[in-house]
Structures are given as C-alpha cells and as structure tokens.
Amino acid sequence: MTKKNHFPENMKKSRFESLLDGAILGAANDPVGRYGDAVKEHLYVYTGTDAENHAMDLKKGLRDIGEHKINPEYAEQNLKQQSGFSAELKYQARKNAEYRINGDKRRIVATDLKNSGGYDELFDHYETKDGRIVSMMQMKFVGNDVKSCVDKLMSGDYQKYIDNGADFTLPSDYFQTDENGVPKIQSELDKRIDKLQKQIDSGKCQDDVVKQKSEQIDKLKKLKSRVKDSGISKDDAVFAREHPFLSTAADVVKLSNRAGLEQAKNAAVIGGSVAVIKNICEYYRGNIDGKDAVCDIAKTTGKAAAGGYAVGFFGSALKGTMQNSGKDVLRNLSKTNLPAAMVNMTLEAGKSLHAYLNGTINGAECLERMGQSGFSMVVASMSATVGQVVIPIPIVGAVIGSALGYALSSACYGCLVSSLKDAKLSRENRIRIERECQEHIKFIRQCREELEKYFDDRLNFYKQAFYEGFTEISRACDTGDYDGFIGACNKLNSKMGGKNIQFSNTREFDELMNSDEAFDL
Structure with missing residues (x-):
C-alpha cells in the first residue's frame, strides 16, 4: 500500500x-560572474567603449567597422581589408573572454586604442600579464590556402615582424588537421624544412647556397614556433564585418x-x-x-x-x-x-x-x-x-x-x-470604531442641541417670570401695597410650579393667622 x-x-x-x-x-x-565578465568583453569590442576603463576605448569597434563604405571598384579588396580589422577585434574579445572564464590574468590588448598615440605597424595586439607585456602579435589573414600563406610569411615584406619577435595569429582555416592529425600549416612548414635539409645533406650545394638554405630553415623554424591559431576563420571575419551585431x-x-x-x-x-x-x-x-x-x-x-x-x-x-x-x-x-x-x-x-x-x-x-x-x-x-x-x-x-x-x-x-x-486589521478596526464614534458624536450633538434649545426656552420663560414678579414686588414695596406684594409673590410661585397658596391678600392672611389651620412655609 x-x-x-x-x-x-x-x-x-x-x-x-x-x-x-x-x-x-x-x-x-x-x-555568472566569470561568464558575465566574458560577455562584457564582446560588448566592449562591439561598441569600442570600455565603460569600466575608458583608457582602453578603441578607435573603432565592430559596429563602426561594419558601417564603413565599400568602393564598388575595389569591393573585394575593401571587404578583405575591413574583415581583417574585424578579425583583430574578434580575436581580442574571444581570447579575453576565455582568460576571464578560466581565471587567467593574461589579457590581449589592442594597439589601436584611442589613447595609444597612433597605429602600431609592427603589432596588432600585446599580450599582458599583471600589466607587463609578455608577447606581441601581428594578425595576418593572408593567402588563399596554406601554401600561399607560408609563401607570404616567408617573403621579405614580413621579415620586420620576425626580426621584432612578433607572433603571427592566422585564420583557424590553416590549423585544420591533416590525415596524421597535424595542423596543416605546421605540416607545410615541416615539409619545407625537411626539403631544404635534404638539399643541404645531399652535398651538392655550394657553400653560399648552403648558407642561404640554412637561413631559410632557421626562418621556417621561427615561423613554426610563432604561428598561432586565432580561433577565427575567414568566414567568421567576413560575417563580423557584414553583420557585427549578429556576430556579437x-x-x-x-x-x-x-x-x-x-x-x-x-x-x-x-x-x-x-x-x-x-x-x-x-x-x-x-x-x-x-x-x-x-x-x-x-x-x-x-x-x-x-x-x-x-x-x-x-x-x-x-x-x-x-x-x-x-x-x-x-x-x-x-x-x-x-x-x-x-x-x-x-x-x-x-x-x-x-x-x-x-x-x-x-x-x-x-x-x-x-x-x-x-x-x-x-x-x-x-x-x-x-x-x-x-x-x-x-x-x-x-x-x-x-x-x-x-x-x-x-x-x-x-x-x-x-x-x-x-497593522492592517488594527487600522480597519480603528476606522470602524472611528466611524461608529462619529455616529455617536453626531447623535450626542443632536441631543445636546435639543437639550440646549429646551433649556434656552425654559430659562427664557423663568427669566421673564422672575422679571415680571420682582418688578411687581418692587412696585408694591415702594407704594406699601401689601395685597399687591402678596399677589405678585403668589403669581411668581404659580409660574414656578407652586400649588399650595393659603392666602391671596392681607384679609385672608389675618383670617389664617386667627384660625387653627397650620401655616405652610
């Protein structure tokens, strides 16, 4: 059960x-705290404004880049260039978001800040820790494939970046793995190093050629250690340029x-x-x-x-x-x-x-x-x-x-x-009692008014009776009219409610005094 x-x-x-x-x-x-911090990084890059520290405001945010005009005659070139700028900002936002989530004190700082004093042609980003720069990066979304990208990086135009110790942040497309599980760009660099090394080892190259190939191998090895996955594909960069809000x-x-x-x-x-x-x-x-x-x-x-x-x-x-x-x-x-x-x-x-x-x-x-x-x-x-x-x-x-x-x-x-x-109940009871009291007060006032009217009427009557009675008594006293005095007193007694009147003049008074009848005071 x-x-x-x-x-x-x-x-x-x-x-x-x-x-x-x-x-x-x-x-x-x-x-919520960690991921909220990460969300803030994306909103900061979208608007270009860091509300917590305006010294870190960007010259342009994703929203600003998305509003740039494209020349129809150079549409592909313009879009590619602007997508590169968008990729730089997306890289900063995503890396800093992950750092915040993981409690890592490192931060990616764009060199293109409003207060930076200008554009840094060698580095797009600094990586800092506790306010100290630990690495410098140059983002390059170049080449149509891995081979053409390596060709670009090995060209003389990019030597200045290598000489100044820059890391290259590249499209994630180039870091897809091959059949051996090795990132394609790493595999391409290894192939070129092996090829050059075999040419040197063959003994067929003259000394100056060996030196040249050895320098190329050193350069390839430096590239291998410095190429970094930006975590952003070429499609991501284009989407961020064309739809900055949706991308964010x-x-x-x-x-x-x-x-x-x-x-x-x-x-x-x-x-x-x-x-x-x-x-x-x-x-x-x-x-x-x-x-x-x-x-x-x-x-x-x-x-x-x-x-x-x-x-x-x-x-x-x-x-x-x-x-x-x-x-x-x-x-x-x-x-x-x-x-x-x-x-x-x-x-x-x-x-x-x-x-x-x-x-x-x-x-x-x-x-x-x-x-x-x-x-x-x-x-x-x-x-x-x-x-x-x-x-x-x-x-x-x-x-x-x-x-x-x-x-x-x-x-x-x-x-x-x-x-x-x-308190509400007390208030309701108080209101009810006050209402009842008001009714009682109203009734009391009505009774009081009626009573006052009654007394006013009675007092006016007695006032008039006393006035008339004392006037007659005074007149009788002044003239020695004893019968008038007795009549005035009897009249006043009658108005005041008295009923036992034993005499009304001096003759009846004398008769009363000579009789055996009791005299009432």
Whole structure:
C-alpha cells in the first residue's frame, strides 16, 4: 500500500526550501560572474567603449567597422581589408573572454586604442600579464590556402615582424588537421624544412647556397614556433564585418549557454543532494515510500537543473550588459550576485502569475509571494557577495552566504507581512470604531442641541417670570401695597410650579393667622 506523500506542492515555501533556493542562487555567483565578465568583453569590442576603463576605448569597434563604405571598384579588396580589422577585434574579445572564464590574468590588448598615440605597424595586439607585456602579435589573414600563406610569411615584406619577435595569429582555416592529425600549416612548414635539409645533406650545394638554405630553415623554424591559431576563420571575419551585431550576439549566446550548462550542473548537484537527504529522512519516518522518494528526488533535481540553466544563461548575459553600461549604479550592481537574483526573481514571478491565472492563489497571495521572492532574492544576492569575501573558496562561500541570507530574509519577510496584516486589521478596526464614534458624536450633538434649545426656552420663560414678579414686588414695596406684594409673590410661585397658596391678600392672611389651620412655609 502506497503511503501518503507528505510533499504536496505548496505555494508557501518552507524554511528548508528557502535554504535550497538560496544555496542554488549562491552557486550561481561564480559562473555568472566569470561568464558575465566574458560577455562584457564582446560588448566592449562591439561598441569600442570600455565603460569600466575608458583608457582602453578603441578607435573603432565592430559596429563602426561594419558601417564603413565599400568602393564598388575595389569591393573585394575593401571587404578583405575591413574583415581583417574585424578579425583583430574578434580575436581580442574571444581570447579575453576565455582568460576571464578560466581565471587567467593574461589579457590581449589592442594597439589601436584611442589613447595609444597612433597605429602600431609592427603589432596588432600585446599580450599582458599583471600589466607587463609578455608577447606581441601581428594578425595576418593572408593567402588563399596554406601554401600561399607560408609563401607570404616567408617573403621579405614580413621579415620586420620576425626580426621584432612578433607572433603571427592566422585564420583557424590553416590549423585544420591533416590525415596524421597535424595542423596543416605546421605540416607545410615541416615539409619545407625537411626539403631544404635534404638539399643541404645531399652535398651538392655550394657553400653560399648552403648558407642561404640554412637561413631559410632557421626562418621556417621561427615561423613554426610563432604561428598561432586565432580561433577565427575567414568566414567568421567576413560575417563580423557584414553583420557585427549578429556576430556579437552569437558569441554572447554561446557564452551564456556555457554558463547555463555549468550552473545547471551546480544546481543539479545541490538540488539532488538535498533531495536525497530529505527523502531518506522522510522514508525512515514512514512519511513516504521508496517509489515516491525516487520520483521526488528526480523531480527536485530536474527542476533545480532547469532553473539553474536559466539563471546561468540569462544572468551572465545580464551581468555583462550591466558591467559595460554607461551608468555607474548598474556597473556597481554587476559586481554583486544581483543579475542572477533578478533572473531568479523573474522565474519566481512567472510561477506566481501562472498559479494566479490557474486559480491556485488569489491576487493578494500572488503579490505577497512575488514580494517575498523579490525581497529574499535581493538579500540572498548581497549575502552571496559577503559570503564569498568571508569564505574565499569558489562557490562555497557564496552558497553559504546566499542560503543563510535567503532563509533569514524569508523569515523576516514573513514576520513583516504578518505585522503588516495585523497593522492592517488594527487600522480597519480603528476606522470602524472611528466611524461608529462619529455616529455617536453626531447623535450626542443632536441631543445636546435639543437639550440646549429646551433649556434656552425654559430659562427664557423663568427669566421673564422672575422679571415680571420682582418688578411687581418692587412696585408694591415702594407704594406699601401689601395685597399687591402678596399677589405678585403668589403669581411668581404659580409660574414656578407652586400649588399650595393659603392666602391671596392681607384679609385672608389675618383670617389664617386667627384660625387653627397650620401655616405652610
């Protein structure tokens, strides 16, 4: 009997899942960083502008060369020459990209810089390490085939390059291997050396001829040690000249794909390892059977690898773009793990929107989940950078820092949202109470107005009664009118509500005093 699987899909991530997401994001710090640097090299060569160091700006980038006009009368010659310039830039970009990916400190520097003071006729590139020149190169896309290329290089026009120690970077077409697995140009040089050596060894040559042939052999041997594969074919060079943007985009896509594959492996290892541990624990607790455990491991590993590929692919492209941006803030952010986090946030937002459109969650939950993912990813990206500095072991430091940052930020976000919800409820209760209070206040004011009106009316009545009564009493006192005085008092008593009036004049007062009736005060 299959036991109930206790790992249903849940829109709210557990602390365990948060740690896993943070670890995978942290692992992206290294490949995204290296391949992002490589992408930047291609963008720099395309525009001709190095946003990080304008001293390295080129006089012309691929884009500028692609806009050059071609004279119809010399179309083939113009295209060949301009393709050679494009090849020089592609060589620089590709070599530096590989150096950055591999952590190599060497760099290829074009001599045709805006601030270089002019064109160097001997060298097209310098190879530097720690700011020191270690080799000089001259790129030559000459000859229609290997033999004609060697003929050109052996001619007197190229002697100055050899004498000054230049390496020759040649089209990759000439480095295709023959039936023996030897690069064709190396094979051609060896054949010429062997041929000359046999002529010398035959003993049929005079001394001056032997000397001449020996010099040719030395020159051929120097060429053999100095010819280098540029990694660029003639077709690549022409395509870069005619379609500079597409050529650059193709190289960026290739690099991004490599970054994606590398991060997919990292994510699969992390996700798979975590899934194995999790399912083994749940299996022994009796919460899941073996079949479901295997399925969950495969599912978790596959999802981690797919997500890792997307983060590596788009993260590296985004980092390279930000790194060569004209905005300081974007260049500074490219130095963190934020590019990978932004891609991850986009993926998480897509999942949340998909769940919302399917009716799995409502709009508020969708926004809450997107907010949590965004907040957690940003904190995790910054934590990855800090972790890598604190623990300077490739990937490890970033993974630990990012995982902890993601978990802590998720927990903080949960508390923050809960507090905001409580605050929202408190605000709603306050608004409701205030509304009820307003109604009560309105009622109280109405009652008060009515009461004030009542008292005003009554007070006006009593005020008039007292005024009239005291006026009559005063007049009676002034004239000695005792009956008038008693009448005024009785009238005032009556208006004030008094009812027990025992006499209304002096005669009735005398009778009352002489009778046995009680006198009421």
